[in-house]
Amino acid sequence: MSSSEQKEKRTKWIMTEQKFLTDDEIGKLSKYIRQLSKSDNRRDRVKAIILGLGIGAGLRASEIASIRTYDLNVSKGMSSLLVCNGKGGKTAPVIIGPKLKTQLRLYLNWKKENEYAEEGYLLINERGMKYTRIGIYKIVKQAFKTLKFPTRYSPHSLRHSFATMIYSSSKCLRTTSIQCRHSSTDVTSVYAGVKNEDVINAMQKFG
DSSP, X not given: OOHHHHHHHHHHTOOOGXXXXXXXXXXXXXXXXXXXXXXXXXXXXXXXXXXXHHHHHOOOHHHHHHOBGGGEEOSSSSEEEEEOSOGGGOOEEEEEOHHHHHHHHHHHHHHHHTTOOSSSBSOBXXXXXXXXXXXXXXXXXXXXXXXXXXXXXXXXXXXXXXXXXXXXXXXXXXXXXHHHTOSSHHHHGGGTTTTOHHHHHHHHTTO
16 A cells, blocks of 8 residues: 555544534434424435434444334333444444434334334335435435535434534543444544544633
8 A cells, every 4th residue: 555545544534523514504404304204205204214313323324224123122211223234244232312212213103104014124215125325325415405514424424423422422432432333442532532622621721
């Protein structure tokens, strides 16, 4: 590998604020998801779940496509989903919050009432087929376009945003690593300095 290729590879792992959504954009996205969740249109409902799983659980496009109905545990108490076909073919559970839990339960009820298959893949298209990674990519990009988000954003921007929010809330690399299913906290550490309010506040004291 040449020095230029090595430099390019290192650059890909530098996390900057241009790679994840701002707080204002997250607010707009959340509102958009709530609107889609109330729609009677099948595609809108599916889009809401795709966006919700991206920003609310940090799932990759391929992982969203692979979720089956029985991978979800959204009963009373702590809820989770089982991520199969993760990076490296790994399978791991992910704890989900109350907002995503409510969204998933509403979707499952709607799916049942509309006589769509309860078993099998969570998300299926109009032809009864599972969505592909590319299909999910296009749906997310279209949503970003509708919301007038920067064109540089990709579905992976949702995952970056999720990881940043988890770390900002917990200040714990281990917690963030587990939720994002990283191979080690070394991978997770790229999120540690992106929105470090503690450092900013400390430096302001030095005038």
